[in-house]
Amino acid sequence: MAKAPALPAGFELPLKQRLPRIGSIDQVAVEMRAGELAKRSIKRESKVWALELAIRCCDLTTLEGQDTPGKVAALCSKALRPDPSDPAVPSVAAVCIYPNLVPVAVERLAGTSVKVASVATAFPSGQSPLDVKVREVEEAVAFGADEVDMVIDRGAFLSGRYAQVYDEIRRVKEACGDAHLKVILEVAELGTYDNVRRASLLAIAAGADFIKTSTGKLPGAATLPVHLVMLEAIRDVYEETGRRVGMKPAGGIRVSKNAIQYLVQVHETLGPEWLTPELYRIGASSLVNDILMQLRKEKTGAYQSKDYFTND
Amino acid sequence: MTELSKRGDPSPVPAEWTYAPAPESRDIVQLQERYGLYVGGQWLEPAETYETVSPATEETLAEVGQAGETDVLAAVEAARGAFENGWSSLPGSERAKYLFRIARILQERSREFAVLESLNGGKPIKESRDVDLPLAAAHFFYYAGWADKLEYAFPNRRPRPVGVAGQIIPWNFPLLMLAWKVAPALAAGNTVVLKPAETTPLTALLFCDVIRQAELPPGVVNIVTGDGRTGAALVDAAVDKIAFTGSTEVGKAIQRRLAGSGKKLTLELGGKAANIIFDDAALDQAVEGIVNGIYFNQGHVCCAGSRLFVQESIAEPVIEKLKRRMTTLRVGDPLDKNTDVGAINSRAQLDKIEELVATGRDEGAEVYQPPCRLPERGYWFAPTVFTNVAQSYRIAQEEIFGPVLSVLTFRTPEEAVEKANNTPYGLSAGVWTEKGSRILWMAQRLRAGVVWANTYNRFDPASPFGGYKESGFGREGGLHGLEPYLAFDGAETFGG
Numbered sequence: 001m002a003k004a005p006a007l008p009a010g011f012e013l014p015l016k017q018r019l020p021r022i023g024s025i026d027q028v029a030v031e032m033r034a035g036e037l038a039k040r041s042i043k044r045e046s047k048v049w050a051l052e053l054a055i056r057c058c059d060l061t062t063l064e065g066q067d068t069p070g071k072v073a074a075l076c077s078k079a080l081r082p083d084p085s086d087p088a089v090p091s092v093a094a095v096c097i098y099p100n101l102v103p104v105a106v107e108r109l110a111g112t113s114v115k116v117a118s119v120a121t122a123f124p125s126g127q128s129p130l131d132v133k134v135r136e137v138e139e140a141v142a143f144g145a146d147e148v149d150m151v152i153d154r155g156a157f158l159s160g161r162y163a164q165v166y167d168e169i170r171r172v173k174e175a176c177g178d179a180h181l182k183v184i185l186e187v188a189e190l191g192t193y194d195n196v197r198r199a200s201l202l203a204i205a206a207g208a209d210f211i212k213t214s215t216g217k218l219p220g221a222a223t224l225p226v227h228l229v230m231l232e233a234i235r236d237v238y239e240e241t242g243r244r245v246g247m248k249p250a251g252g253i254r255v256s257k258n259a260i261q262y263l264v265q266v267h268e269t270l271g272p273e274w275l276t277p278e279l280y281r282i283g284a285s286s287l288v289n290d291i292l293m294q295l296r297k298e299k300t301g302a303y304q305s306k307d308y309f310t311n312d
Numbered sequence: 313m314t315e316l317s318k319r320g321d322p323s324p325v326p327a328e329w330t331y332a333p334a335p336e337s338r339d340i341v342q343l344q345e346r347y348g349l350y351v352g353g354q355w356l357e358p359a360e361t362y363e364t365v366s367p368a369t370e371e372t373l374a375e376v377g378q379a380g381e382t383d384v385l386a387a388v389e390a391a392r393g394a395f396e397n398g399w400s401s402l403p404g405s406e407r408a409k410y411l412f413r414i415a416r417i418l419q420e421r422s423r424e425f426a427v428l429e430s431l432n433g434g435k436p437i438k439e440s441r442d443v444d445l446p447l448a449a450a451h452f453f454y455y456a457g458w459a460d461k462l463e464y465a466f467p468n469r470r471p472r473p474v475g476v477a478g479q480i481i482p483w484n485f486p487l488l489m490l491a492w493k494v495a496p497a498l499a500a501g502n503t504v505v506l507k508p509a510e511t512t513p514l515t516a517l518l519f520c521d522v523i524r525q526a527e528l529p530p531g532v533v534n535i536v537t538g539d540g541r542t543g544a545a546l547v548d549a550a551v552d553k554i555a556f557t558g559s560t561e562v563g564k565a566i567q568r569r570l571a572g573s574g575k576k577l578t579l580e581l582g583g584k585a586a587n588i589i590f591d592d593a594a595l596d597q598a599v600e601g602i603v604n605g606i607y608f609n610q611g612h613v614c615c616a617g618s619r620l621f622v623q624e625s626i627a628e629p630v631i632e633k634l635k636r637r638m639t640t641l642r643v644g645d646p647l648d649k650n651t652d653v654g655a656i657n658s659r660a661q662l663d664k665i666e667e668l669v670a671t672g673r674d675e676g677a678e679v680y681q682p683p684c685r686l687p688e689r690g691y692w693f694a695p696t697v698f699t700n701v702a703q704s705y706r707i708a709q710e711e712i713f714g715p716v717l718s719v720l721t722f723r724t725p726e727e728a729v730e731k732a733n734n735t736p737y738g739l740s741a742g743v744w745t746e747k748g749s750r751i752l753w754m755a756q757r758l759r760a761g762v763v764w765a766n767t768y769n770r771f772d773p774a775s776p777f778g779g780y781k782e783s784g785f786g787r788e789g790g791l792h793g794l795e796p797y798l799a800f801d802g803a804e805t806f807g808g
Contacts, residue, residue, distance in 0.1 A: 023594065023595055024592070024594045024746050025594050025596075025597065026593075026594035026597040026598075026746075026766050028766070028767065029594065029597035029600060029601065029766060029767060030594075030596070030597055032600075033597070033600050039438060039442075039649070040331065040649075040650055041331075041334035041649040041650055042331060042332070042334075043331075043332045043333075043334050044332045045332055046329065046330060046331050046332040047332070049329055050329065053329075232596045239632070239636075263329075267329055268640045272328055272329060275329060
C-alpha cells in the first residue's frame with residue numbers, strides 16, 4: 001500500500017490532539033502481556049463468581065445452515081435455564097441466531113431477561129451490496145431482534161477503503177433504531193494487531209455499541225492478545241470521551257478456564273464496571289455446558305459426566 | 313412464560329471481583345534449622361552463625377554460618393586442591409556432563425527452588441517460577457555446551473582456566489546470580505568459592521544438594537555464607553580471580569584492594585537506567601515495559617529502568633496510563649501466584665528506599681502511589697512514581713534499588729541521548745519507538761552495556777550483560793562471559 005488514504009471527514013474521534021489518534025501495537029509485547037494475564041490463578045469463590053458471570057454474559061449461539069425453528073426453540077429454553085437441576089444458575093444474556101429465526105426466538109423469549117440477537121449484513125462475509133445489508137438489518141429489527149451483530153466489509157477495509165467501512169457501519173446503525181449494534185471485525189482476516197486496533201476505533205467512531213472479534217466461521221477466531229488490543233481501544237475511547245463501548249469475543253472459547261482468562265483481561269484492563277452483560281458478552285455454543293460442569297464441581301466437589309448436562 | 317421469566321432473572325451478584333488467595337505450598341521445601349559452610353564437599357561447622365528471615369513475615373527461617381577468615385582460607389584451599397587434582401585437566405566434554413546434570417536437576421527441582429527463593433528473598437513466586445529458575449537452568453545448559461569447545465571459541469589463543477575464582481553475589485537474584493557465576497567458571501575449568509548475599513543464602517545452600525546429586529568432585533564448588541567480612545576475606549585470599557556483583561561502593565573498595573595483586577577482576581555494579589519512550593511508540597505496550605522495567609522484582613534490579621524519559625508530547629497520556637496500570641498491581645504475599653510485587657528484601661534496604669523517597673518529596677517532585685493495603689509485618693513499599701523530576705534531583709541521580717520510578721521528559725532524540733547518558737552509571741537502557749532506524753541510531757549513542765528495544769528486562773544466556781563506567785566492567789553471559797574465566801597465551805585483556 002503506497003499511502004493510506006485520509007480518514008473520512010466523519011471519522012472524528014474526540015481524542016485529545018496530544019494522543020496519537022490511532023497509534024500502533026507491538027506484537028511481541030502485547031502477546032507477552034496477554035500471556036502474563038492468562039496466568040492469574042482464580043480459585044474457589046472467585047472462580048464461582050467468574051463462572052456465573054460468564055453464563056450471564058453468554059450469547060448462546062447457533063448459526064448453521066441447518067438451523068430450524070425446533071433447534072432455536074430448544075436453544076431458547078437452554079438460554080433461560082441453562083441448568084434445569086439448579087435454579088441458582090442464571091440465564092444467559094442473549095441467543096444469537098440468523099434473521100429468519102428471530103420470530104421463533106422472540107416468541108419463546110418474550111417477557112424474559114434473555115435478549116434476541118440476530119446476525120445480519122450478509123453474515124459471515126459481508127460481501128453484498130450495502131442496500132441489501134441495510135434491508136436485512138431492517139427486517140431483523142422488524143422481526144423483533146433486540147441486538148444486531150453486523151460484519152464489516154473486510155474487503156473494503158483491507159484495500160484501504162476505510163471511509164466505505166465507516167459509512168456502512170453508520171448506515172447499519174441508523175437501520176438498527178433502538179436495537180443494539182455489535183460490529184464484528186473478523187480479526188482472523190485482518191492479519192495484524194495494528195489493523196485490529198484501527199478497525200476497532202473505526203467501528204466505535206461509527207457508532208458501534210459493541211465491538212466483536214469474530215463470526216465464529218473461521219479458525220483462529222478470538223484470541224487473548226486480540227481481545228486485549230480491542231479492550232485497550234475501548235479503554236482509550238472511554239478515557240478520552242467517557243463513552244462506554246461493549247466487548248464481545250466470539251469463536252473458540254469452549255472451556256471455563258479460557259473464559260475466566262478473558263474475564264481477567266476485562267477486569268484488569270477496563271475494570272469491574274465492564275463485568276456486566278450490558279458491556280461484555282461471550283459468543284459461544286459449547287462453553288455453557290463446560291461452565292455448568294465446573295460450577296457443579298465447585299458446589300458438590302465432584303465432576304459429573306457430560307450426560308448430566310443437556311445438549312441443545 | 314411468566315414463571316420462566318422469573319427464573320430467568322439474573323441472580324444478585326457481588327459488586328467486586330476479588331481473587332481468592334492462591335498460595336503456592338511451602339511443603340515442598342525442607343528447611344534445616346541450621347546450615348554450615350560447604351567446603352570440599354563437606355559441611356563445616358561454623359564458629360559463628362546468624363539468622364536468616366523471610367522478609368515478607370520477618371519469621372526466622374534458619375540459622376546460617378558466618379564464615380570467618382580461617383573458614384574462607386579452608387574453602388580456597390579446598391578449591392585449589394580440586395583445581396590441581398583433576399578438575400582443570402578433565403576433558404571439557406567431561407566437565408560438560410556435570411554441568412548438564414546440574415541444569416537438569418535444577419529443572420527437576422525448580423518448584424522447590426522457586427518456593428525457597430520467594431520465601432527467603434521476598435520476590436513473587438511467579439517471577440522465581442517463570443524467570444529465575446528457567447534462566448538459571450538455561451545458563452548451566454548454555455555453558456555446558458561451551459565446555460568442550462573453548463579452543464573453537466577462542467581460536468589460536470590457547471585458552472586455559474585461571475584457577476580458583478572467588479565469587480560474591482547479590483541478594484536480588486540469588487540463585488540466578490549463582491548460575492551466572494558458577495556455570496561459566498566451571499565450563500572454563502576453574503573451581504570456585506562462592507559467597508551468597510548475607511540476606512539470601514538459602515537457595516545457594518540448597519544448591520549444595522544439587523552438587524551432591526550431580527556427583528561433582530569435592531572442592532570444585534565451595535559455598536561460604538556470611539556478611540561483608542566474609543566477602544573481604546575472600547577478596548584477600550589466594551584466589552586467582554574475583555567476580556563481584558553488587559553495589560558500586562563495594563565494587564570500588566574491591567578494586568582498590570586488588571590493585572597490583574595480579575588477580576583478575578570483573579565487576580557488575582549499580583545502574584540508573586534510562587527507559588526512553590518516543591511519541592510513536594506503541595503506548596500500551598510501552599507502559600507494560602515501564603512497569604516491567606521498574607516494578608519487576610520490587611525494583612531490586614541493577615538494570616531496572618528507574619529513569620523514565622517520555623517525549624513531552626505524550627507525557628500526559630503515558631503518565632495517565634501508567635498510573636492506571638499501577639492500580640492493578642497486586643502487592644503482597646510473595647508465595648501467592650497472583651502477586652505482582654513482593655516484599656522488600658531487608659530492613660536495611662527498606663530504610664534506604666524510604667530515605668531516598670523522602671528526599672524526592674522534599675526536592676519538590678510529585679509522588680503517586682496506587683491505593684494498596686500493605687501487610688503489617690514484613691518489609692513493604694508500595695509501587696511509587698515521581699513526576700516533575702529534574703535531572704538534578706537525588707532520585708534522578710542515585711540508584712534507589714526499589715519500586716520507585718522517576719519520570720523526566722525530553723523533546724528530541726538528541727536530548728534523550730544526552731540526558732540518558734548524563735549519569736555515572738551505564739548498565740542498560742530501553743528504547744520504545746516504531747522506527748527501526750531510530751532504535752539503531754539510539755543504540756549507537758547510548759553509553760550502556762545493554763540496550764533493549766521495545767522490551768525490557770529480557771535475558772538470555774547467549775547474550776552478554778555488563779556495564780559502562782561505574783556500572784562495572786567485564787561481561788557475563790554469552791561467549792564474552794567465558795573470557796574472564798580464561799587465561800590466554802600472550803596478551804591479557806584489561807580488567808578481565
